Amino acid sequence: MRVSVNTLHTLKNLLLMMSLVGGVSSAFAEQVTLRVADQKGNMRAQLEAANKLDNLPYKIEWSEFPAAAPLAEALNAQAVDVGIIGDAPLLFAEAAGAQVKAIAVDKSDAYGTALLVKADSPIKSAADLKGKSIATNRGSIGHFVALKALASAGLSAKDVTFRFLPPSDAKLALTQSSVDVWATWEPYTAFAETQDHLRVLVNGRGLWSGNSFLAATDTALKDQGKRQAIADYLQRLSDAQIWAYKNLDAYSEKLAKIIGFPLDAAKLSFERRKSYWQPIDAATQTQQQQTADFYHAQGLLPVALNVTGTFDHSFLLK
Numbered sequence: 001m002r003v004s005v006n007t008l009h010t011l012k013n014l015l016l017m018m019s020l021v022g023g024v025s026s027a028f029a030e031q032v033t034l035r036v037a038d039q040k041g042n043m044r045a046q047l048e049a050a051n052k053l054d055n056l057p058y059k060i061e062w063s064e065f066p067a068a069a070p071l072a073e074a075l076n077a078q079a080v081d082v083g084i085i086g087d088a089p090l091l092f093a094e095a096a097g098a099q100v101k102a103i104a105v106d107k108s109d110a111y112g113t114a115l116l117v118k119a120d121s122p123i124k125s126a127a128d129l130k131g132k133s134i135a136t137n138r139g140s141i142g143h144f145v146a147l148k149a150l151a152s153a154g155l156s157a158k159d160v161t162f163r164f165l166p167p168s169d170a171k172l173a174l175t176q177s178s179v180d181v182w183a184t185w186e187p188y189t190a191f192a193e194t195q196d197h198l199r200v201l202v203n204g205r206g207l208w209s210g211n212s213f214l215a216a217t218d219t220a221l222k223d224q225g226k227r228q229a230i231a232d233y234l235q236r237l238s239d240a241q242i243w244a245y246k247n248l249d250a251y252s253e254k255l256a257k258i259i260g261f262p263l264d265a266a267k268l269s270f271e272r273r274k275s276y277w278q279p280i281d282a283a284t285q286t287q288q289q290q291t292a293d294f295y296h297a298q299g300l301l302p303v304a305l306n307v308t309g310t311f312d313h314s315f316l317l318k
Helices: 005-020 042-049 068-076 087-095 141-152 167-175 188-194 218-222 224-246 248-259 263-271 282-297
Strands: 033-039 059-065 082-086 100-107 114-117 133-136 161-164 181-184 199-202 211-217 276-278
Touching: 033 042, 033 068, 033 224, 042 224, 042 248, 059 068, 068 082, 068 087, 082 087, 087 100, 087 141, 087 211, 087 282, 100 218, 100 224, 114 141, 114 188, 133 141, 133 167, 141 161, 141 181, 141 282, 167 181, 167 188, 181 188, 188 199, 188 263, 211 218, 211 224, 211 282, 218 224, 224 248, 224 276, 248 263
Parallel strands: 033 059, 033 082, 133 161, 133 181
Antiparallel strands: 082 211, 100 211, 100 276, 114 181, 114 199
């Protein structure tokens, strides 16, 4: 049977359209490499444990960062396409001119974003922080919670001395008594409690929204192939997180191996977060604006930010 060139062209287009339904097209997949920025194995651990990286219709190039600040720099430099980042670091990235959009939010219990002290520290409450030194990453969610804790006690940043250090250096400074307090987040909080026997002085409940975002560069979002890959990746990420909570022991073992933490620390850090992914909604946008306004009032954001344009509401989850 002889088939005309026009018929073949029509069939080719039909197959392409069919491949686009419900996932990433094979035509795009052949040329798409999604550059994913992770923090301490957070996303990758869930995806691997839930077998959600099997049969990917695109390639993933992983980069791991110890904290959000260098991850934000990588997004700003277009060195990665997509990454998970806390609400405050995202604001600093945007204030610095990063062309990124938050496309989904991971809601979690804020307990593990906390101010830690040594077990025998005389500091018992936020009011006792006056005159003390606090180690944290500048612009991190740890920094944010520290400022909120101070405000809750009628104090401000002028009442303490901040030392801006990455997590490993900050913990060392606390254990060696070079600082009085360490403001950090999971999984470092769980490790500090279970392995270093540090004490939670102030936890993040009521101080921090508990929001972390999946953020993508504008460049990646404008690329049709990468945009489809990002949408597929987000759905896999959400499915993997649901699986992880249903299979907590199996997931915790995988997480512990990836991040190099003891099993009890890895399990605690994930179990108490109670995280779940959802599309960006009005409430989340309001929370992000409140965070931006607080940082501006504290003098850490040089200009007032309107966060409306920093969200992409078109990504959905099943």
